[in-house]
Amino acid sequence: MKSLYSKFAVTTIAIMFFSGILSFLFTNMYYQNYLKRQNDLKIVKMASEISDFLHSHDQINLNEYLEHIGSIGYQLYITDGGMKKTYGAEFRERELSDKAVTEVLNGQIYHGIAQFPHKTFVTGFFANELKNTVGVPIEYKNKAYALFLRPDIKLLFNEMHIMFGWIVVGTILISMMFVLISTKFLVKPISKLNKATKLIAEGNFGIKLSIQRQDEIGALAASFKKMASKLENVNDMRKEFISNISHDIQSPLANIKGYIKLLRARKLDSEEKSYLEVVESEVTRLSNLTKQLLLLSSIDSKKDLMDVKHFNLSEQIKTVIRQYQWNLNEKGIVMSYTLPETFVNGDPSLLYSVWENILTNAIKYNIDNGEIDISLTENDTYYVIVFTDTGIGMDEGEIERIYDRFYRGDSSRTRTIEGTGLGLSIVYSIVEMHHGKICVESRKERGTTFTIRLRKV
Numbered sequence: 001m002k003s004l005y006s007k008f009a010v011t012t013i014a015i016m017f018f019s020g021i022l023s024f025l026f027t028n029m030y031y032q033n034y035l036k037r038q039n040d041l042k043i044v045k046m047a048s049e050i051s052d053f054l055h056s057h058d059q060i061n062l063n064e065y066l067e068h069i070g071s072i073g074y075q076l077y078i079t080d081g082g083m084k085k086t087y088g089a090e091f092r093e094r095e096l097s098d099k100a101v102t103e104v105l106n107g108q109i110y111h112g113i114a115q116f117p118h119k120t121f122v123t124g125f126f127a128n129e130l131k132n133t134v135g136v137p138i139e140y141k142n143k144a145y146a147l148f149l150r151p152d153i154k155l156l157f158n159e160m161h162i163m164f165g166w167i168v169v170g171t172i173l174i175s176m177m178f179v180l181i182s183t184k185f186l187v188k189p190i191s192k193l194n195k196a197t198k199l200i201a202e203g204n205f206g207i208k209l210s211i212q213r214q215d216e217i218g219a220l221a222a223s224f225k226k227m228a229s230k231l232e233n234v235n236d237m238r239k240e241f242i243s244n245i246s247h248d249i250q251s252p253l254a255n256i257k258g259y260i261k262l263l264r265a266r267k268l269d270s271e272e273k274s275y276l277e278v279v280e281s282e283v284t285r286l287s288n289l290t291k292q293l294l295l296l297s298s299i300d301s302k303k304d305l306m307d308v309k310h311f312n313l314s315e316q317i318k319t320v321i322r323q324y325q326w327n328l329n330e331k332g333i334v335m336s337y338t339l340p341e342t343f344v345n346g347d348p349s350l351l352y353s354v355w356e357n358i359l360t361n362a363i364k365y366n367i368d369n370g371e372i373d374i375s376l377t378e379n380d381t382y383y384v385i386v387f388t389d390t391g392i393g394m395d396e397g398e399i400e401r402i403y404d405r406f407y408r409g410d411s412s413r414t415r416t417i418e419g420t421g422l423g424l425s426i427v428y429s430i431v432e433m434h435h436g437k438i439c440v441e442s443r444k445e446r447g448t449t450f451t452i453r454l455r456k457v
């Protein structure tokens with residue numbers, strides 16, 4: 001089946017067809033195992049009542065009485081071995097074994113309805129045959145007769161309705177079940193594609209799609225894989241380009257720095273000095289940017305080459321805090337922390353960049369005399385490090401983009417603060433390399449909380 005259209009059409013028709021057949025088979029089982037016997041008993045009861053009545057009312061005219069029973073909706077056949085007579089609607093098939101007649105004449109009951117052949121489907125229920133009756137012995141005026149009886153088609157109408165009702169309800173229920181199952185099967189690859197799209201949106205291009213179908217969805221999956229590998233190529237090229245450029249910028253920057261040093265040694269007037277300061281700060285900025293870019297590209301290319309060590313995490317975070325003590329004091333920020341001694345496995349220099357980036361953000365985007373709190377806890381699977389600040393905060397739109405390379409918040413306050421917009425994308429990559437998680441909660445003008453979970457190994 002090539003197209004989704006034909007797959008869908010054929011499945012639906014097949015479901016309708018099979019549900020009809022299955023429901024018919026179930027109804028048939030119900031008839032064979034339950035209804036046939038039940039009906040037989042009901043008619044035996046009725047026949048026995050007729051028999052009892054005739055036995056105790058000898059004076060009544062047998063012929064007239066049986067005609068009356070015939071007229072209220074029964075088909076009857078009476079015989080004493082020689083004489084044979086029918087009442088009510090005619091039997092279509094009047095075949096009946098002599099054995100059955102003799103047995104009834106000898107006082108036994110004939111269960112023709114319950115014993116009606118198994119091979120006949122539920123329609124056997126309505127078979128207008130003499131075989132499909134019950135037989136009871138009758139004693140009338142001291143003479144033995146055999147009376148065979150079945151309700152005629154008019155009396156069976158009610159049962160017929162119930163039976164067709166069962167078939168219809170059964171068909172609906174069974175097809176609903178099949179539709180639910182088949183729809184799931186049809187939709188499954190679409191859910192897979194959806195998951196893959198989300199992965200690509202998050203930047204994971206190496207997706208694996210196990211969709212081997214010949215229809216439109218199969219074609220879509222194939223194009224999707226192609227697109228993912230092209231995107232991966234473009235992404236790799238972009239990273240390589242950035243890394244090459246940053247590398248090439250490094251040496252002219254080092255040259256400029258050297259010349260600045262030479263100029264500083266000279267006697268300059270105050271105006272020249274201030275120009276030199278501007279040049280120096282711009283060069284520092286450029287050099288920071290290229291360093292960060294190089295760090296990012298080395299992270300990208302060396303994902304499996306981490307230098308993992310067992311080291312004191314709390315001590316490392318305290319070192320970072322000490323390093324930025326001057327900036328904290330300058331802004332009047334109150335720093336508090338809970339850092340119980342904890343040893344972790346990880347790449348110390350990479351993780352150092354994480355705490356450094358998050359702490360500098362908490363300082364840069366804080367208000368004067370604000371607060372920062374750092375805590376380190378652990379649970380069964382993770383070490384949890386939480387940085388909370390009382391800074392300018394972010395809205396939903398900003399939060400969504402903070403891990404993008406070069407993204408910087410666009411509030412007027414953020415614009416005046418120095419930064420390249422690479423810090424958090426570096427943090428994200430490093431945390432990911434450590435199989436950890438980073439999440440952020442923030443409210444505009446209230447503050448921000450970054451939570452980093454490092455998996456215990």
Ligand SMILES: Nc1ncnc2c1ncn2[C@@H]1O[C@H](COP(=O)(O)OP(=O)(O)OP(=O)(O)O)[C@@H](O)[C@H]1O
Binds near residue numbers: 365392407448
């Ligand atoms: N603690 C914070 N409070 C408010 N906004 C923040 C916070 N941390 C990050 N942001 C927002 O996220 C943006 C991206 O942060 P990121 O650290 O990646 O870059 P940056 O700090 O601007 O530059 P740098 O590369 O020098 O770190 C910031 O520009 C800022 O708008």
Ligand SMILES: [Mg+2]
Binds near residue numbers: 357360361
């Ligand atoms: Mg930053």
